[in-house]
Amino acid sequence: MMLLAKAALGLGGTIVLAGAYTMREGVIRVDVDEFRSGGSHVHMWVPAAAVPMAMHLVPDKHWRHASEQAREAIPILHAIVKELKKYPDADFVEVMDHDQHVRIRTHDGKLQIDVDAPDEKVHVLCPLSTIEDVTIQLEEHGPAA
């Protein structure tokens, strides 16, 4: 029983530490449902801490290509994200009518985009720090870098 307890304690501690490390920056959540024939249904749940690790595995040529494509948007995106981090809980845009609802806000340091329409539902939740990490990587791989 003693051995079992020690093993359980070790395993439990490892799982908790690994879980805490993986979840320390929250999760990226993407839910897309298109209510039409052939419409896509995407449901993704990724630990945000995995993104910086995964970025190291992306080949440089892909970074350069993405950076070139997003050249004009990167400084704007970087400035927006940097400023949004100062407003971790705020509603920025809300559009409603009798059957549609669009909302862009920050909640708990995450950018949240919700679209509820009769023909589609889109819900995106992404930590601002993750978006900033990606924009920094794109800037570093840009032509000026």
Place this chain on the structure above:
Amino acid sequence: MSDRYRTLFAKTALITTTALLLSPLGAFAQATAAPASSSQSTTSASKDRWLHVRVISSDAKGETVRVNVPLELAEKVLPAIHQDRIHDGKVKIDNAHMNDVDLRALVDAIRTTKDGEFVTVQSNDCDVRVAKQNNHLIVHVLDKQNSKKSEVEVKVPMKVIDALFSAGKDELDLVAALHALSAQGDTELVSVKDHENTVRVWLDSKNVTD
């Protein structure tokens, strides 16, 4: 170590492990309960100034648009935009679109003039009033053409107009205007009311609309 203590230690270790494994669930539960309390906060740090736009349509679709923008965010983001006529937080104005009106001279004239009414038009169709009052430029239009009246009121602080025209010739300095706007107290800038739509643009320190 006696058997009694060994058993006690083993039990303690098992309970600790179970508690450790269950603790993230507790944290998750707290995180999901958090929105109710965080959404209560409507006033951000006092230095933050927010520009709000609200459009409420009373037609069949009943559309409502709410936009809340921190002025500081707009001030920081605008210089990053380099597209068409917008560069470094300034927008180029084309002489061709000004119908040969020297806008800068016009602003200079308004700035140096004492408070008063510059334009007053009263007709069966509409009333128009352009005035300078308490260091604000006020434009008021009342359209009486239709059976359902519409009313537009624009009230801009003179300091904002000065800042807007503080850039070089044929340029409007949007960042300077926003900076000047952020120094103003709570104020309503634009109000449009007609039989179908209500539009309001105003400035305050709250990060949500009412």
